Ligand SMILES: Nc1ncnc2c1ncn2[C@@H]1O[C@H](COP(=O)(O)OP(=O)(O)OP(=O)(O)O)[C@@H](O)[C@H]1O
């Protein structure tokens with residue numbers, strides 16, 4: 001009996017701490033957004049972060065997108081062949097990539113790459129007093145560290161997803177034309193035929209939200225890390241895990257907003 | 262206290278801070294006269310760094326008041342507080358140099374942030390300030406991770422004094438350095454503080470260092486000041502806490518939290 005109560009109690013305590021953390025994240029986000037619109041701004045740092053988050057993530061995102069497009073073409077061909085709907089391959093590829101796989105896979109890859117890096121860098125600055133040093137040198141750490149990363153990630157992820165969309169479709173095209181013997185012109189026509197503006201647009205909105213979430217979780221975990229190297233390690237793990245979960249949650253919510261009738 | 266006496270540069274009254282159940286500062290009172298150099302000594306974990314961070318506004322205390330130049334800094338708005346902090350320099354316990362920036366940008370960081378100089382003017386200025394702490398121009402281009410601990414402390418000292426503050430805090434400036442480098446840092450601190458005419462507030466474990474830097478020594482124990490007196494009197498203070506600390510004896514009123 002006591003063990004059962006203890007178990008329930010620990011579930012309750014766990015739930016409570018999750019809610020408390022969620023509240024802290026929201027407050028942190030609100031405060032960061034407030035700092036986004038008030039000077040001083042740091043364009044130099046913003047540029048550096050855009051390069052770091054965007055440009056250097058290109059290879060990872062590109063490879064992910066190409067192979068996803070390729071496997072998608074292969075899978076849908078073999079699946080659809082069972083009911084003689086092979087002609088839908090191009091359409092399935094382009095819709096899946098633009099609506100779902102482009103933003104989600106790019107988001108998850110960047111979460112691993114950038115979320116971890118942000119949490120580790122800011123976390124190290126926290127435990128070595130560098131964040132306090134910023135404050136004593138008349139610099140607001142929210143503006144100097146958090147805002148450039150948040151803004152850069154939010155702006156850059158949609159750009160990465162445009163690249164992912166193009167390369168993903170191209171991957172499908174390669175498998176479709178060279179392996180499955182589709183006619184190249186017909187495949188492209190099928191690709192464009194049913195594609196709507198909102199398919200691509202919804203993917204880009206998702207990307208912007210994912211970028212914000214990745215940078216937010218990295219900054220939040222780093223900013224609140226404590227306890228030396230071990231604390232920074234924990235912050236890094238938490239940043240990647242929480243950003244990945246939130247990406248999947250927001251993916252559903254945004255899909256629901258755009259496409260549910 | 263007579264009315265002709267000027268207000269102390271820093272006046273602390275009833276300062277308390279606890280982290281959860283752990284009481285770190287307990288109704289601490291301390292005055293630091295303008296232009297003087299105070300050294301706070303005390304065991305590891307006795308709250309010295311927390312005390313400095315409270316004065317700098319990096320930690321919000323639970324109770325008490327802190328006045329700088331007679332103005333209560335705890336009730337100030339953000340902008341006013343920033344203005345006060347603009348006249349304060351701080352050398353952190355672990356140097357806390359920004360490792361993403363070269364040494365020269367570290368040194369002039371506050372000056373650039375306050376827009377007192379442009380980035381282009383910053384590098385020659387940094388070289389001048391580095392010279393004051395005995396570092397050559399070649400150091401300016403290095404990254405902090407390429408420096409030894411002693412050089413990092415000197416760069417941190419250069420950064421703390423770059424904006425010509427009128428109060429400078431030094432958190433264990435000589436810990437982790439060899440005795441000679443420690444003495445060099447102490448001399449630099451004394452020289453720079455004198456040059457600026459600043460009030461100095463230092464923390465140390467090192468009694469030799471304390472005697473070199475301090476006019477006044479204050480001993481913190483269990484979150485409050487248990488003794489305060491002139492630096493010269495420290496070896497015959499008659500206070501059991503100070504005596505134990507000076508001799509480094511394990512027998513006495515100070516019980517370190519060490520399990521055996
Ligand atoms: N942010 C914090 N959260 C929780 N506890 C803290 C925090 N900062 C300090 N403490 C606790 O406060 C106590 C005093 O810490 P402080 O850093 O002031 O010690 P110190 O006197 O500077 O010691 P040292 O000489 O070793 O630097 C320690 O027990 C520490 O665990």
Ligand SMILES: [Mg+2]
Nearest residue numbers: 309310354432
């Ligand atoms: Mg300390």
